[in-house]
Amino acid sequence: MTKKKTSTTSDAKKSRKHVKKPEGEVVEKKPEGEVVEDVGTRPADPAATGPVDEAATSFHDGDVIAAGQDGGEDAAVALEAEVTFVLDADAQLPDLSAVFDQGEVREQALRAVYLDTADLLLLRNQVTLRRREGGTDDGWHLKLPADADRLEVRTGLGSGAGRWAVPETHLQALAEHLGADWESVPEAERGLMPVAVLSTQRTAVDLLDASGAVVATLCDDRVEASPSGRAWRELEVELMPGAAPELLDLTVMHLAAQGVEPAGSPSKLGRALEKSLKRQAKGKGPKKKDPAGTLVMAYVAEQAAVIRAREAGVAADAPEAVHKSRVAIRRLRSTLRTFGALFDGEQAEALRKELGWYARRLGDPRDAEVVSARILADLDTVPRADYDGPVKTRAAEELGRRHAQAHAQLVKAQASPRYARLMDTLTEFVAAPPLVGEHGRKGKKVLPQMVADAVALTAETAQQARDAETAQERLTLLHETRKRAKAVRYAFEATAPAFGETAAARAADWEQVTEALGAVQDLEVVLPALRHVRDAAVAAGESSYTYGWLAGRLGQVQAEAEAQALPALEAALRHAEVKPKDLLDD
Known part of the structure; x- marks a missing residue:
């Protein structure tokens, strides 16, 4: 320094009090x-x-x-x-x-x-x-x-x-x-x-x-x-x-x-x-000729902002706050994997790992919330002749307790140094993304192939589900198919602002796929929870009949949901049977 x-x-000092105009200049x-x-x-x-x-x-x-x-x-x-x-x-x-x-x-x-x-x-x-x-x-x-x-x-x-x-x-x-x-x-x-x-x-x-x-x-x-x-x-x-x-x-x-x-x-x-x-100001968004890294990071930043914005709502258990935060994390983790070639692998994977930790903390109260809403709604459909005991009261108490316990653990996680470090890492990732490889090339030259690769992985897993020899193996593979289908959906969402209506329409197609497969997976979570409520009822000396009746009915519903999901998946895969360069373009 x-x-x-x-x-x-002295003349210059005087000019601080009275500024003289240069000769000939106003x-x-x-x-x-x-x-x-x-x-x-x-x-x-x-x-x-x-x-x-x-x-x-x-x-x-x-x-x-x-x-x-x-x-x-x-x-x-x-x-x-x-x-x-x-x-x-x-x-x-x-x-x-x-x-x-x-x-x-x-x-x-x-x-x-x-x-x-x-x-x-x-x-x-x-x-x-x-x-x-x-x-x-x-x-x-x-x-x-x-x-x-x-x-x-x-x-x-x-x-x-x-x-x-x-x-x-x-x-x-x-x-x-x-x-x-x-x-x-x-x-x-x-x-x-x-x-x-x-x-x-x-x-x-x-x-x-x-x-x-x-x-x-x-x-x-x-x-x-x-x-x-x-x-x-x-x-x-x-x-x-x-x-x-x-x-x-x-x-x-x-x-x-x-x-x-x-x-x-x-x-x-x-x-x-x-x-x-x-x-x-002109109502225009990004362009597909913008750098690939810039286009992907816009989606990453959008999801990161949702997580930050929902923090208080998550802590207060506000409606949809936990769900929306969990979805934003899914989108983030999926994007970092689908477009992983654009990021430093070590940094991206470290962030994905910590996001996964927070997603699990969010998942417990969210699953309890979904399960409670589903079981209580389904109990309303049980015929009076098959309704035996204080079934709904028992279910509300048991499921409410599980949700409260899970949410308390979530709030504890939010208050932890690990969560604070995660938010710091996420913010710094957005501020200075560790972009590598072809991130500087035009998006239209780089991103379609990455999306096509995600579609191919989904098609491969879907074929494995079709070839499964047992019902349980098929359900497991359908769950994996759903996760990969979400990756495809989020990839189309990430590229839609720059690539236009075709990408947006395909994102909507894959949303239908994930929702249909989600109905199958939801029941994989609901049925064990229903058995938990049944066991609590039996321990209290109450009848288990109604729970057994409902479990049987939900098994049928799951089979129906699986039958509806497969055609949606097949249709989305057919639409994606084009050259990578045509996958996103209008």
């Missing part, structure tokens, strides 16, 4: 509020994002947001007054000696991971949430528009397991600022996951007043964005708390005289995601 001081003449002073505005965070086309009530936030400079009952660090709220400028990559650093003396110079390497919803709700509302490492203010930063400036909510980074959990203070401030816009978003779509990583090489220069006090900081930033691959250079001048706002006016005027203008582009994040924002 070096410290530099630049001497200035420097127009911007209207009040326009210069001080954080130009670097405003979209180039405000109409693309809609109006924002910048005064809507109830937070103010100097506020402290308490961490709440769950602990954590209180958040500080600070007003941020800065302006961003465009600068060519090879341009000399402009001279501000007529406005400031120069203080210490620091070289910094910054890595900022920006989080948002899948549809970029925060960015569209001129809000940014990032976790930044490096520099003098590393931590969690939530930036909210407020009049002409921005309010920044800050907490430290934290360490150890759970470091990627968004601080509760930031979620509170975000929800309060966005208000109805946030409340209108379904819970399942509120998951905040990485949408961009910005790596910045920064030269930070302290800017001093005549007394030697630091009144501002000049940041010369060279930025690289991932996954967009964009790179640029920009300058930021940020005032220190208490500094005179007019200093930004003077800065803008002096830089304009040197040909350096305020940026008309969005914030760093907006610039990194400019193309995505434009396509989204």
